Amino acid sequence: MSILFSETEKGKPVLIENGFDYIQERAHENKIYWRCTPCNKQKCKARLHTTNNTICYRVGDHNHAPNPSISGIRQCRSEIRDLCKTTITTHSIVAASIATASTAVLSQLPPINNLKRTICRRRAANLNFPANPRSISEIHINGSFALTKKKEQFLQPLFKPSSFLIDFESGAMKAINSCWPQSSVHACFFHLTQNIYRQVQKAGFTTKYGNDEEYAHAVRMLPALAFLETNDIYSAFEDIGNLQVDFEVATEG
Ligand SMILES: [Zn+2]
Incomplete structure (x- = not known):
């Protein structure tokens, strides 16, 4: 009977014999004690002892089938x-x-x-990557990575940007607001239009959007709200809702 030796993912020695694999439990002098790998999950009692890479003793029977692979x-x-x-x-x-x-x-x-x-x-x-930083002060960006192509300082860990431009990810918004409460957060217009169209699809209005010009035009007014003065947005939003357009009935499932 041939036996093979291998390693677990964590580098522990493994012995393979006839479709069963055993993990090294302990070693004493020149004797090594092995236990069947599924012993924890399936409570298999099979054990082996080896000396000089040869099986010298067997304990218990397997309570499961071997795996030839x-x-x-x-x-x-x-x-x-x-x-x-x-x-x-x-x-x-x-x-x-x-x-x-x-x-x-x-x-x-x-x-x-x-x-x-x-x-x-x-x-x-x-590669021994450094551990993830737990605060901004633990971030150290070395030499060349902290310079732009024009050799200007860039990516400084203690930076205080005046504004951020992100997509509409609420997690990022919360994180920025808590780390840099003084900075303003701007969201990307492209993502706004994309999200609005996604809502149209989700609500089952895709066909209507493709066929009903008035409806599509009204929906496109929603992202245009982004170009208004903040104070005008609410009333303009209501104006869109008051248009003679049927926003209600979904024409598809
Ligand atoms: Zn077993």
Whole structure:
């Protein structure tokens, strides 16, 4: 019976034999104690002892079926781990590691996007990225990144911008208002028109918008409110509502 050795994602030794994989529990002198990996979830009692990479003792029976793809899955994951240390693109790492995998292995791997996320996380860990800053004073932007092309100072951590231009993300608005209460927040006109049209679609008025000129014209007046003096907006909004246009009946589901 051949046994294979591999590693868990966290670098713990794994022993694979006949479709069962065991994780190293402890080592004493030249003896290593292994427990079946699903032992926590499925309460499997199977254990192995090895000396010099040879099984010398078995304890308990498995209470679950073996998985013949287990070594393929481990192999694939360890390839991904190794390739993470290179500069190969994330996409190529996934492609290379699944190229030789069997259909059975592929069907048991996490979805491609999850694999890609794991690769990015692992790479970030390999590169020893600094921890996320908890306050503005902890942000240190080094040399060249803090200069514009014209060598002017840029991205200074203790900046106090007079205004922000963002889309209509309410989370960003709240964050800006709390961090820079003195700054004014402007939202992007393009996103305003986009959001209004989304509401038209959501309310089931897409066909009406495409066929009823008066209706479409009235809807387009809504973003135009952005060009009025603040004091005039409410009354102008009411004027739009009072137009002889049928805003109410949705013509589609
Ligand atoms: Zn087991």
